[in-house]
Amino acid sequence: MQPSSIPLQTLKRLPLYVKYLKSLPQNGALNISATAIAEALSLNSVQVRKDLALVSSGGRPRIGYITQDLLFDIEQYLGYGDTRSAVLVGTGNLGKALLSYKGFSQYGLEIVAAFDTDPTLAGTFVHGTRVLNAQKLSDLCKRMNIRTGIITVPESAAQRVCDTLVESGVLAIWNFAPTKLKVPQNVLVLNENMASSLAVLSKHLNEQLYEAK
Numbered sequence: 001m002q003p004s005s006i007p008l009q010t011l012k013r014l015p016l017y018v019k020y021l022k023s024l025p026q027n028g029a030l031n032i033s034a035t036a037i038a039e040a041l042s043l044n045s046v047q048v049r050k051d052l053a054l055v056s057s058g059g060r061p062r063i064g065y066i067t068q069d070l071l072f073d074i075e076q077y078l079g080y081g082d083t084r085s086a087v088l089v090g091t092g093n094l095g096k097a098l099l100s101y102k103g104f105s106q107y108g109l110e111i112v113a114a115f116d117t118d119p120t121l122a123g124t125f126v127h128g129t130r131v132l133n134a135q136k137l138s139d140l141c142k143r144m145n146i147r148t149g150i151i152t153v154p155e156s157a158a159q160r161v162c163d164t165l166v167e168s169g170v171l172a173i174w175n176f177a178p179t180k181l182k183v184p185q186n187v188l189v190l191n192e193n194m195a196s197s198l199a200v201l202s203k204h205l206n207e208q209l210y211e212a213k
Contacts, residue, residue: 006054006055010050010051010054013043013051014051014055014074014077014078015078015107016041017037017041017048017051017052017070017074018074018075018078018080020037020040020041021037021067021070021071021074022071024067028067029067030066030067031063031064031065031066031067032064032065032067032070033064033065034048034052034059034064034065035048036064037052052065052074055073055074055077056069056070056073056074056077058070058073078107078108079108080106080107080108084109084110084147084148085110085112085144085145085146085147085148086109086110086111086112086146086148086149086150087111087112087113087114087115087137087140087141087146087148087149087150088111088113088114088129088149088150088152089114089115089116089134089137089149089150089151089152089153089161089165090115090116090151090152090153090154090157090161091114091115091118091121091126091131091152092152094176095114095116095126095152096126096127098111098150098152099111099114099126099127099128099129100126100127109148111129111150112129112144113129113131113140114126114129114130114131114132115131115132115133115134115136115137116131116133116134117133117134117157119133134161137161137164137165137168138164138167138168141165141168141169141170142168142169145169146168146169146170147170147171147172148170148171148172148173148174149162149165149172149174150173150174150176151165151173151174151175151176151177151181152177153177154177155177155178155179157177158175158177158179158181159179159181159182162175162181162182162183162189166183166184166187170187171186171187171188172187172188172190173187173188174190174192175189175190175191175192176194178193178194178195
């Protein structure tokens with residue numbers, strides 16, 4: 001089963017299941033049920049059962065899943081066992097913050113290099129990741145067969161960087177620039193629009209404060 005064959009919301013919930021299963025004691029119960037997972041994560045048990053059935057055939061009535069087998073099935077489906085190399089373009093404050101995060105590896109992602117147009121940064125290291133001149137982006141992506149790119153540049157430069165990544169063979173782009181990128185149909189762009197998220201938070205806060213009056 002291909003990742004694109006399941007609903008997006010299910011795909012987003014799978015890492016939650018992985019995190020919960022990994023938090024369980026190693027010497028705990030051998031089996032776990034979809035209901036127990038749903039209760040622990042405050043989710044609908046029917047939805048959790050459907051999610052797990054899409055990625056694992058190990059569930060048994062009244063028995064549930066063998067915990068470690070279920071964890072293995074979900075991680076295999078998500079590709080966590082096959083670490084994917086990625087590049088990050090733009091080492092400003094946001095780029096540096098992402099480079100400082102050490103948790104990507106547990107989700108099968110390794111940022112192997114960062115790029116910036118500032119020539120004074122070339123050859124330096126940010127949280128252990130080497131920064132290279134942006135002119136070397138295409139060459140490195142092709143040479144290392146990079147398929148994932150992270151964009152943390154200003155809006156004005158985002159599409160240009162995106163074009164370079166796509167031309168270099170990148171098929172998945174995590175975009176933190178506040179702009180909609182144009183890409184071929186076979187390239188996936190995941191937008192992290194902080195302005196939109198803040199707008200939603202602000203609207204919710206205003207509604208709650210209004211109701212409290």
